[in-house]
Amino acid sequence: MRPKKSGTTTDMKQTQKGLTAQEELKHQEFQQEAVPHINSLYNYALHLTMNPDDAEDLVQETYLKAYKFFNSFERGTNCKAWLFKILKNNYINKFRKNAREPGKVDYDLIKDFYHTIKDVQSDTTEAESDFFHSLLHEEVYQALQSLPDEFREVIQLCDMEGFTYEEIANMVESPIGTVRSRLYRGRKLLRAKLEDYAKKHGFNTDNGD
């Protein structure tokens, strides 16, 4: 075998998988940066489509696109936010632009998820009679689900996914001030719904008594 000059042929050198070193690097970086966010993306997709099959398709397509255009991802920025943005665009193109309806909403399946979770997580040590703590997963979920889309989405992105207002503004393509006011109004609506549930549990939510 002829000795190679160092550095000149590395890009073309094939690894065991048949990828060049450059491709291998991209692959590794993608695995580290993008792949760990599958669960978050799947949940976001599930909330957008309300249908597990559509959610799977959406996540799959998002990763395909993200991998293809991974070079355009600005290194050092939030990869999760970048992926969410791609997913959101994909969702709009798929379900809104072509006026294609998302698949039938599978409420039972989604309800089952929350029942499973509730069973697993109901051992928290909350002895407080605080009405907030009396709420069940499903009730919080239903309350959130009953909000208009634009409110629900910002609450999810902020509280569940931990994005900053700036990142959310970029995802929903609205100014930061709009994100801020949607969060305020959405939470106000949500609180009212949650208080309704609490009252059903027999908790008095009025101040002072």
Next chain:
Amino acid sequence: MICNKAKVLMSAAVDGELTTREEEELSEHLSECPQCREEFQDAKNTKIIIQERLVRVKAPKNLVDSILKMTTAIP
């Protein structure tokens, strides 16, 4: 500051998204308004409840596998 403005700021305050100036204004108001203090506590609780109660589901294994496979197979 009037209570209504404080309520608007509270939502952003629980997210740590206030400017320094707004933060000062809000805490000044909270120090003198017990009702808004209570309201602020509720605002914090609401966020905690959403975070605690809306637990994430895991992506199906076949989806994870296919994404891993896809990113290995395509250059």
